[in-house]
Amino acid sequence: MALDLEQFHEAFFEEAFEALDTMESALLKLNIGNPEPELVNTIFRVAHSIKGGSATFGFTEVASFTHTLETLLDELRGGRMQVTRGLSDLLLKSVDVMREMLRSVQHKTPIDPQRVADLQFDLELAILQKNQAPAAAPELPDVAPAPTPDAALPTMPATAILGQRRWQIGFRPYPQLLLRGNDPLRLLRELHELGSLEVEVDISGLPALSEMNTEDCYLAWNLVLTSEVTRDVIAQVFDWAEGDCKLEIVEIKSGLAERTAPPSAVVVPIGIASAHEAQIEVATTATLEPAAEQGRSQGASPATPSPAQGGSDSGSIRVSTEKIDEIMNTVGEIVITQSMLSQLGSSMEGPLAEQLRSGLAQLERNVRELQEGVMRVRMLPISFVFSRFPRMVRDLSHRLGKEIELKLTGDTTELDKTVLEKIGDPLVHLVRNSIDHGIEKPDIRRAAGKAAAGTVHLDAYHKGGNITVEVRDDGAGLDRDRILAKARERGLVGATEVPDDTAIYDLIFAAGFSTAEKTTDVSGRGVGLDVVRRNVQELGGTIEIRTERGKGSCFTITLPLTLAIVDGQSVAVGSETYIVPLTTIIESMQLKPSMVNRIAGRGEVFLFRDGYVPVVRLHQVFGVKPRTHELHEGLLMIVEGEGRRVGLFVDDLLGQQQVVIKSLETNYRRVEGVSGATILGDGSVALILDVPGLIRFAAERLAA
Amino acid sequence: MRRSVLMVDDSPSMRALVRSTLELAGFDVIEKIDGVDALGYAKGGSADLVLTDVNMPNMDGIQLVGELRSLPQYKFVPILVLTTESGGDMKMRGRQAGATGWIVKPFDPAQLIATINRVLQ
Numbered sequence: 001m002a003l004d005l006e007q008f009h010e011a012f013f014e015e016a017f018e019a020l021d022t023m024e025s026a027l028l029k030l031n032i033g034n035p036e037p038e039l040v041n042t043i044f045r046v047a048h049s050i051k052g053g054s055a056t057f058g059f060t061e062v063a064s065f066t067h068t069l070e071t072l073l074d075e076l077r078g079g080r081m082q083v084t085r086g087l088s089d090l091l092l093k094s095v096d097v098m099r100e101m102l103r104s105v106q107h108k109t110p111i112d113p114q115r116v117a118d119l120q121f122d123l124e125l126a127i128l129q130k131n132q133a134p135a136a137a138p139e140l141p142d143v144a145p146a147p148t149p150d151a152a153l154p155t156m157p158a159t160a161i162l163g164q165r166r167w168q169i170g171f172r173p174y175p176q177l178l179l180r181g182n183d184p185l186r187l188l189r190e191l192h193e194l195g196s197l198e199v200e201v202d203i204s205g206l207p208a209l210s211e212m213n214t215e216d217c218y219l220a221w222n223l224v225l226t227s228e229v230t231r232d233v234i235a236q237v238f239d240w241a242e243g244d245c246k247l248e249i250v251e252i253k254s255g256l257a258e259r260t261a262p263p264s265a266v267v268v269p270i271g272i273a274s275a276h277e278a279q280i281e282v283a284t285t286a287t288l289e290p291a292a293e294q295g296r297s298q299g300a301s302p303a304t305p306s307p308a309q310g311g312s313d314s315g316s317i318r319v320s321t322e323k324i325d326e327i328m329n330t331v332g333e334i335v336i337t338q339s340m341l342s343q344l345g346s347s348m349e350g351p352l353a354e355q356l357r358s359g360l361a362q363l364e365r366n367v368r369e370l371q372e373g374v375m376r377v378r379m380l381p382i383s384f385v386f387s388r389f390p391r392m393v394r395d396l397s398h399r400l401g402k403e404i405e406l407k408l409t410g411d412t413t414e415l416d417k418t419v420l421e422k423i424g425d426p427l428v429h430l431v432r433n434s435i436d437h438g439i440e441k442p443d444i445r446r447a448a449g450k451a452a453a454g455t456v457h458l459d460a461y462h463k464g465g466n467i468t469v470e471v472r473d474d475g476a477g478l479d480r481d482r483i484l485a486k487a488r489e490r491g492l493v494g495a496t497e498v499p500d501d502t503a504i505y506d507l508i509f510a511a512g513f514s515t516a517e518k519t520t521d522v523s524g525r526g527v528g529l530d531v532v533r534r535n536v537q538e539l540g541g542t543i544e545i546r547t548e549r550g551k552g553s554c555f556t557i558t559l560p561l562t563l564a565i566v567d568g569q570s571v572a573v574g575s576e577t578y579i580v581p582l583t584t585i586i587e588s589m590q591l592k593p594s595m596v597n598r599i600a601g602r603g604e605v606f607l608f609r610d611g612y613v614p615v616v617r618l619h620q621v622f623g624v625k626p627r628t629h630e631l632h633e634g635l636l637m638i639v640e641g642e643g644r645r646v647g648l649f650v651d652d653l654l655g656q657q658q659v660v661i662k663s664l665e666t667n668y669r670r671v672e673g674v675s676g677a678t679i680l681g682d683g684s685v686a687l688i689l690d691v692p693g694l695i696r697f698a699a700e701r702l703a704a
Numbered sequence: 705m706r707r708s709v710l711m712v713d714d715s716p717s718m719r720a721l722v723r724s725t726l727e728l729a730g731f732d733v734i735e736k737i738d739g740v741d742a743l744g745y746a747k748g749g750s751a752d753l754v755l756t757d758v759n760m761p762n763m764d765g766i767q768l769v770g771e772l773r774s775l776p777q778y779k780f781v782p783i784l785v786l787t788t789e790s791g792g793d794m795k796m797r798g799r800q801a802g803a804t805g806w807i808v809k810p811f812d813p814a815q816l817i818a819t820i821n822r823v824l825q
Contacts, residue, residue, distance in 0.1 A: 003721075003724055003725060003728060003813050005721070007720075007724075008717045008720050008721045008724075009717075011716050011717035011720055012715075012717035014716075014717075015715055015716055015717055042761075044759075045759045045760075045761065048759045048788060048789075049714065049715050049759060049788075051788055052715070052718065052787070052788035052809045052810070053715055053717055053718060055788065055809060055810040056718065056721065056809055056810040056811070057717070057721075176802075178780060179773060179779055179780065179802060180783075180799075180802055180803065180804050181780060181781055181782030181783055181804035181823065182782075182804060183825075186822075186825050189825070190822075215779065215780075239805065240804050240805040240806075240823070242799070243796070243799040243800075244799070318716075
């Protein structure tokens with residue numbers, strides 16, 4: 001049969017990696033010394049299934065390693081081994097190695113065989129040590145293996161003599177044989193294929209008709225097979241009847257009397273003398289009991305099919321993200337077409353126009369539902385990202401000699417897959433920072449009157465159409481004075497300037513900023529918060545910090561639900577329309593000429609609330625001809641990004657709408673100050689403004 | 705007449721492989737992901753043969769065999785166990801529950817089909 005195994009490899013890898021994640025998180029939850037049986041079972045089952053798959057698909061190294069691991073896990077499962085800290089580390093290391101091995105076969109890249117061999121050796125050693133360690137674990141009494149039915153049979157050496165041999169076969173099925181899907185007739189036919197077969201049926205077991213259970217087997221056979229085959233070949237025919245019958249296979253040696261004569265080599269007529277009667281009686285009672293039991297169980301569960309029949313395919317299907325993106329894209333096109341039609345409809349008159357408009361309104365609702373539906377398909381719970389933290393926190397706290405409790409809440413909160421993929425690294429960075437710089441060592445914590453174990457809490461929740469993810473710790477908090485001193489030293493803050501607390505804490509997001517006295521191998525100098533902020537902003541999100549000296553810090557990341565759609569305010573500049581993301585807008589106002597100050601060579605600023613805000617003239621940025629150059633004739637839209645504000649000078653506000661984001665980068669190229677484009681109802685293209693980008697642009701100009 | 709096989713395995717890749725093997729040999733395949741899933745089907749749907757894994761979440765293969773045997777319409781249907789488990793104890797448990805045969809993974813597709821045909825003869 002030509003079956004290309006390779007076509008199943010990807011599916012196997014995917015499930016194997018998932019299985020490893022499951023195993024890892026179960027291992028992390030395992031109580032040292034007192035493991036929960038359910039968890040141990042899960043770990044075992046997962047290892048077992050990886051072993052089965054890798055063996056089936058020909059990844060023998062993985063299978064061999066997993067086999068050793070499985071052996072050890074079986075000892076754990078049987079309670080013959082204790083879960084110690086060392087063992088748990090060993091198992092986690094095994095997960096890592098299996099991951100590497102799978103990756104190496106998946107991408108056909110080399111792996112260090114010594115590392116694998118070493119670890120496998122350690123596993124074997126652990127298994128061996130368990131056997132030597134006396135009374136380490138309460139040794140469970142081995143369940144005595146049930147004697148197999150043919151254990152008592154005389155084993156004949158499988159002589160390799162060719163030529164015809166005669167075999168006497170006593171085949172006495174137990175009553176339940178038929179219930180196991182076995183058919184005696186099939187067995188006889190199969191034997192017949194091996195050579196010439198003499199068949200004698202023994203009906204001595206037949207009860208009276210009234211006592212007969214139609215599902216039981218009462219017949220027995222005495223067979224003589226003349227063939228070249230060995231005993232093993234004959235036994236193989238009965239492979240599946242094993243345990244459901246009494247089987248005797250004896251070679252008849254050149255006409256001599258058989259060593260063990262089959263009990264009745266002749267057909268026993270019904271109602272024969274005493275010696276047999278006893279046997280029959282025993283046999284009959286034996287068959288009746290299970291039959292009675294079956295009757296009861298049948299009564300308990302009536303034969304009518306349950307109402308929940310068939311449709312239990314409640315599982316999920318795997319779909320490539322490209323397919324979903326294609327649908328999303330098409331839905332986006334429909335949205336655009338729909339709004340074009342709506343505009344057209346609103347300008348029509350006549351008796352049919354009203355009908356058209358109500359149809360279009362219906363279409364609009366349906367399209368919105370469709371759009372939301374497709375978006376939901378792309379949503380995944382944030383637990384996909386959270387799941388990597390237990391292991392990380394465990395390893396890090398180990399290494400740093402800190403006691404840390406990790407709390408994960410809201411892990412069912414769903415996020416767009418793209419957002420989810422990109423938020424992982426920033427979160428890792430924040431958690432690492434919390435552990436390395438936030439949480440103090442146990443003795444310091446105790447001295448400060450805190451619990452020796454610090455807490456790092458990751459929390460995700462919905463908030464007003466956005467997703468908020470918090471990384472909280474109850475560590476030392478930020479040192480305001482030290483940050484300020486450092487900022488002065490680096491010239492980020494003037495010597496006499498006294499920024500407010502928010503502004504000071506915001507400094508830690510500045511590139512290359514660090515107050516760490518020495519670098520650590522965990523989070524370096526703590527640099528990289530600027531990268532975190534940039535990553536978050538690329539996702540259209542924001543990051544803020546709240547902190548209290550001695551009490552801890554909390555980083556709050558706010559993310560959009562999706563990257564595919566944005567709530568925007570359309571603004572007009574000359575003949576162009578631009579979209580400003582609603583989340584960035586603080587307010588829009590008309591200026592009086594007196595509010596604006598010019599700074600020589602650096603442009604304009606105006607007083608907004610309690611500070612000066614630079615003016616960015618959009619027509620200058622994009623090189624379009626505006627309706628007016630006078631600030632007081634147009635509008636100023638105050639927007640915020642990266643904690644800074646600018647006023648965007650536009651001609652007019654148009655309307656608010658949800659727009660489908662089309663990437664400029666994939667369709668054209670990256671443009672400074674623009675995060676994407678969208679197609680408006682009238683078919684024209686509008687650029688979506690990248691507010692943080694514009695603010696940077698303004699800052700550079702001011703600094704120039 | 706095409707015969708149908710109720711195939712139960714929690715591993716998608718294994719299911720894909722077994723399905724292809726069976727379909728190539730002309731069987732119809734009903735795929736279920738664990739014991740509970742399979743039993744749900746079996747209560748209303750039929751199959752000419754059952755092929756089940758042992759280690760599965762929710763309900764393992766051994767328990768499934770036992771449950772199937774208590775359904776009148778599955779009393780005489782051959783049930784083959786396809787598993788990595790090769791221990792004698794486990795086999796004995798399977799047999800006691802009512803399994804017809806035991807095939808150890810990794811399996812040879814041709815062998816699997818031969819075995820199924822033999823049991824269905």
